[in-house]
Amino acid sequence: QVQLVESGGGLVQAGGSLRLSCAASGTIFRVNVMAWYRQAPGKQRELVANFISGGNTNYADSVKGRFTISRDGAKNTVYLQMSSLQPENTAVYYCHALLTTSFGNPWSNYWGPGTQVIVSS
Numbered sequence: 001q002v003q004l005v006e007s008g009g010g011l012v013q014a015g016g017s018l019r020l021s022c023a024a025s026g027t028i029f030r031v032n033v034m035a036w037y038r039q040a041p042g043k044q045r046e047l048v049a050n051f052i053s054g055g056n057t058n059y060a061d062s063v064k065g066r067f068t069i070s071r072d073g074a075k076n077t078v079y080l081q082m083s084s085l086q087p088e089n090t091a092v093y094y095c096h097a098l099l100t101t102s103f104g105n106p107w108s109n110y111w112g113p114g115t116q117v118i119v120s121s
Helices: none
Strands: 003-007 010-013 018-025 030-039 046-052 057-059 067-072 077-082 091-100 108-111 115-120
Touching: 003 091, 003 108, 018 030, 018 091, 018 115, 030 067, 030 077, 046 067, 046 077, 057 067, 077 091
Parallel strands: 010 115
Antiparallel strands: 003 018, 018 077, 030 046, 030 091, 046 057, 067 077, 091 108, 091 115
């Protein structure tokens, strides 16, 4: 019943910026973690950044200082502000959430379908 939908991807020139959004909808009781992953062509999916309930954030070393993750708890939405984009950042970016749908239910993983980011040189 829970769905994650990403938006904001697209084509951008090197040095430009994009802001990705991910809105979670459906029956959501509590959110533990929301995160952004990405998968570049020919590479494994990797964690880009996550936002832990309570406000802690973590970033991959390669994006520190350039990417910022934030969350709007009231809207169950997570954002990824990306600046100084480079061609190596080209990838499909996926939203991920660890949440429970009701009291007593186990924590479960949910994934969005992904949004493509292409950075041209």
